[in-house]
Amino acid sequence: xxxxxxxxxxxxxxxxxxxxxxxxxxxxxxxxxxxxxxxxxxxxxxxxxxxxxxxxxxxxxxxxxxxxxxxxxxxxxxxxxxxxxxxxxxxxxxxxxxxxxxxxxxxxxxxxxxxxxxxxxxxxxxxxxxxxxxxxxxxxxxxxxxxxxxxxxxxxxxxxxxxxxxxxxxxxxxxxxxxxxxxxxxxxxxxxxxxxxxxxxxxxxxxxxxxxxxxxxxxxxxxxxxxxxxxxxxxxxxxxxxxxxxxxxxxxxxxxxxxxxxxxxxxxxxxxxxxxxxxxxxxxxxxx
Amino acid sequence: xxxxxxxxxxxxxxxxxxxxxxxxxxxxxxxxxxxxxxxxxxxxxxxxxxxxxxxxxxxxxxxxxxxxxxxxxxxxxxxxxxxxxxxxxxxxxxxxxxxxxxxxxxxxxxxxxxxxxxxxxxxxxxxxxxxxxxxxxxxxxxxxxxxxxxxxxxxxxxxxxxxxxxxxxxxxxxxxxxxxxxxxxxxxxxxxxxxxxxxxxxxxxxxxxxxxxxxxxxxxxxxxxxxxxxxxxxxxxxxxxxxxxxxxxxxxxxxxxxxxxxxxxxxxxxxxxxxxxxxxxxxxxxxxxxxxxxxx
Numbered sequence: 001x002x003x004x005x006x007x008x009x010x011x012x013x014x015x016x017x018x019x020x021x022x023x024x025x026x027x028x029x030x031x032x033x034x035x036x037x038x039x040x041x042x043x044x045x046x047x048x049x050x051x052x053x054x055x056x057x058x059x060x061x062x063x064x065x066x067x068x069x070x071x072x073x074x075x076x077x078x079x080x081x082x083x084x085x086x087x088x089x090x091x092x093x094x095x096x097x098x099x100x101x102x103x104x105x106x107x108x109x110x111x112x113x114x115x116x117x118x119x120x121x122x123x124x125x126x127x128x129x130x131x132x133x134x135x136x137x138x139x140x141x142x143x144x145x146x147x148x149x150x151x152x153x154x155x156x157x158x159x160x161x162x163x164x165x166x167x168x169x170x171x172x173x174x175x176x177x178x179x180x181x182x183x184x185x186x187x188x189x190x191x192x193x194x195x196x197x198x199x200x201x202x203x204x205x206x207x208x209x210x211x212x213x214x215x216x217x218x219x220x221x222x223x224x225x226x227x228x229x230x231x232x233x234x235x236x237x238x239x240x241x242x243x244x245x246x247x248x249x250x251x252x253x254x255x256x257x258x259x260x261x262x263x264x265x266x267x268x269x270x271x272x273x274x275x276x277x278x279x280x281x282x283x284x285x286x287x288x
Numbered sequence: 289x290x291x292x293x294x295x296x297x298x299x300x301x302x303x304x305x306x307x308x309x310x311x312x313x314x315x316x317x318x319x320x321x322x323x324x325x326x327x328x329x330x331x332x333x334x335x336x337x338x339x340x341x342x343x344x345x346x347x348x349x350x351x352x353x354x355x356x357x358x359x360x361x362x363x364x365x366x367x368x369x370x371x372x373x374x375x376x377x378x379x380x381x382x383x384x385x386x387x388x389x390x391x392x393x394x395x396x397x398x399x400x401x402x403x404x405x406x407x408x409x410x411x412x413x414x415x416x417x418x419x420x421x422x423x424x425x426x427x428x429x430x431x432x433x434x435x436x437x438x439x440x441x442x443x444x445x446x447x448x449x450x451x452x453x454x455x456x457x458x459x460x461x462x463x464x465x466x467x468x469x470x471x472x473x474x475x476x477x478x479x480x481x482x483x484x485x486x487x488x489x490x491x492x493x494x495x496x497x498x499x500x501x502x503x504x505x506x507x508x509x510x511x512x513x514x515x516x517x518x519x520x521x522x523x524x525x526x527x528x529x530x531x532x533x534x535x536x537x538x539x540x541x542x543x544x545x546x547x548x549x550x551x552x553x554x555x556x557x558x559x560x561x562x563x564x565x566x567x568x569x570x571x572x573x574x575x576x577x578x579x580x581x582x583x584x
Contacts, residue, residue: 192307195300196321196372206320210311 042263050257060264069248069265076228076244079159083166084224087174090167091219095178096208100187107183114175126165126236133161133237157239165233170226174219181215182208217280225273245269300369302379306361308353314340314364315349321372339371342401359390363397370405379411383418395422416456420444428452450582453502460508460548461582462501466493473519474581476501480542485519486581493583500582505551507578510538512564515571520579522572524548531561538564540572548572 042060045053063069098110117125131137133155140152155161185208193203209216231246238244243251245265252262300321308317318339322332340346343363353361362382369377382398383391395418402409413419419426420440427437428451436443436452447453450461464478469492476484476499484501493499515521522542530537531554538550550572552563564570 186305186307188303188305188307189309192301192303192309193320195303196368197324198320202324207309 038263038266041260042267044260046258046260050259052259060261061268063261064265064268072243072248073245075159075242076246079163079166079234079242079244080224080227082163083170083227084220086163086167087171087223088216088220091171091174091178092216095175095215096182098175098179099182099185111176111179114172117172122169123232123236126169126233129161129165129168129237130156133164156237157241159238159242162234162238162242162244165237166227166230169230169233170223173222173226177218177222178212178215181212181218185211221277228269228273298375299378300372300374302362302365302369302377302382304380304382304384306353306365306385308361308364308368310353312352313349314345314351314353314356317353317364318349318368318371320368325372335371339367342370342404343367343397358386359394362386362394366398366401370401370407374407376408376410379409381412381414383413391418398422420456428455430455447502447580447582449584450500450502453580453582458505458549458551459502460505462503462546462548464499464501466495466497466499468495469493473576474499476581478542478546480522480544480546482522482542484579485576486579487577489581489583493581497583502580502582503548503574503578505537505549506535506553507574508548508550509573510540510550510552510563510570512568512570516573518573519576520574522548524570524572526564526566526568526570529562529564529566536562538562538570540570542572 041052043056043058045055045057045059047053098107101107101110132139134140135152135154135156137155139155140149143149143153144151189207189211190203193207198206229246229249230244231250234242234244234247235250249262249265249269252258252265256262309320312320315336318336319332322335327335336349337346340349343366345360345363345367348356348360348364353364356364362385365382379398383394386394398409398411399422411419411422413422420443423440425437426440426443428435428443430451436448438446443452444456447456447459453459453461462476462478462480462484464476464484467475467477467483469475469488472487473485474488474493476486478484478501486501509516509518515523524540524542527539527541527547528537530539533554535551535553538552540548540550542548554561
């Protein structure tokens with residue numbers, strides 16, 4: 001018996017190694033180690049020519065408190081929250097509509113339609129928005145043609161343009177988890193709510209929304225976190241005026257060549273996201 | 289009531305698979321309707337307690353539906369509907385998801401609750417026995433039409449259509465034409481060539497009308513030897529014998545390959561399982577008032 005159980009244990013360990021090993025190794029090499037490097041960099045100093053000076057200090061973290069940067073953080077937080085809420089408001093009715101289709105073919109077709117944009121490069125799609133929102137773009141042309149405006153509106157290089165771009169880019173990440181959550185719900189519950197005098201809004205508030213909450217939360221996390229690091233969209237649609245955290249970090253590494261400061265912002269951003277996620281899971285986030 | 293849209297009618301429903309809200313406690317489930325109607329809080333508390341006591345779940349209020357057994361969930365569904373004091377309670381195959389034992393226990397429970405609240409229950413079921421045992425009155429529906437509404441025994445003993453006779457219980461259908469009528473009986477020439485005698489229905493049918501004589505298997509006397517002195521006596525040959533413990537079924541062949549099933553209770557075991565064996569000549573006999581004359 002003793003040998004049996006030890007051999008079992010060895011097999012378990014072997015299996016564990018095979019199943020988890022590749023992923024663990026990959027993450028160690030390309031995630032944990034780089035992260036460690038960034039962590040160490042964040043305590044170093046920038047040399048005159050942008051090189052790293054190995055001199056331990058906390059100056060990078062102190063610099064972050066500068067109003068200039070705080071303003072960027074604030075703008076980022078507002079834009080990302082707005083884009084998450086925007087995605088949620090747009091995606092929920094759509095996901096509901098898909099989930100309520102009776103034929104599996106229709107549902108799959110609609111889901112494929114959601115994913116089709118991924119077939120085109122994100123950069124190209126974002127450039128397309130520059131054309132759409134531009135001074136000579138279709139929106140302005142149309143407005144001029146109808147006579148609603150006399151001269152083209154400034155749509156591009158505004159916070160609004162960045163918001164539109166972010167919502168556009170991350171909408172599918174909201175639709176898919178919402179669809180998965182809503183599709184699982186037994187719709188006789190809605191009939192029961194109606195039988196018990198709930199109107200449409202009450203049935204949604206008391207039954208559908210709470211039951212689809214896992215999808216709402218998964219979708220919000222999938223949209224909010226990647227949009228934190230977004231730099232392509234604000235760069236192409238927001239121009240120099242609408243700098244977000246992603247652009248700030250990118251600029252520190254590529255333009256200003258201040259790797260220690262860029263590292264420090266990255267670390268702070270990561271701690272903030274991690275903290276927010278942990279708080280969520282502590283506060284009854286058991287549904288996920 | 290028919291003039292009001294469905295959601296305004298004072299009707300509540302017990303759904304087929306209960307449709308309890310899984311994210312709410314039992315108490316919240318039962319309180320849902322009252323809360324939607326914005327009843328005062330102390331009244332909600334009081335009525336929910338009352339409803340839970342009625343279905344004997346007063347201690348389960350804090351649990352979630354997933355923590356309850358099927359029968360308990362069924363009772364929650366009942367309490368959730370009854371708490372609103374509807375004039376009519378609609379139960380859509382409420383016991384369909386339960387196993388046989390629990391079903392029977394719940395049937396008794398439902399009857400008890402119905403008596404104590406005194407609300408009309410409309411009980412949808414495909415189980416004929418359940419329909420007969422649970423109901424004061426039964427409506428038999430086919431493809432959206434109500435065919436007959438009657439007390440259970442009237443429905444069984446005096447079905448008005450072939451569908452109803454066939455749907456509730458087992459029946460033999462003997463096809464024929466009306467030959468003559470006297471004061472009480474219609475005489476029907478069956479396709480077997482024999483004459484059957486059946487009481488009139490409301491209308492006396494003219495000679496030549498196509499009719500069906502319906503007779504239940506358990507109302508037929510069967511035996512070898514001397515037939516009893518009844519209006520309806522037929523002779524035939526036993527085709528199959530099916531022994532079922534409490535009863536035995538005899539399929540008897542009449543002339544022209546017309547098969548009639550007779551059911552006999554096995555009240556006296558005489559060393560063989562059956563009164564007659566396959567191939568035996570037997571008589572079939574029944575009281576005229578036990579047969580029904582059907583025109584459709």
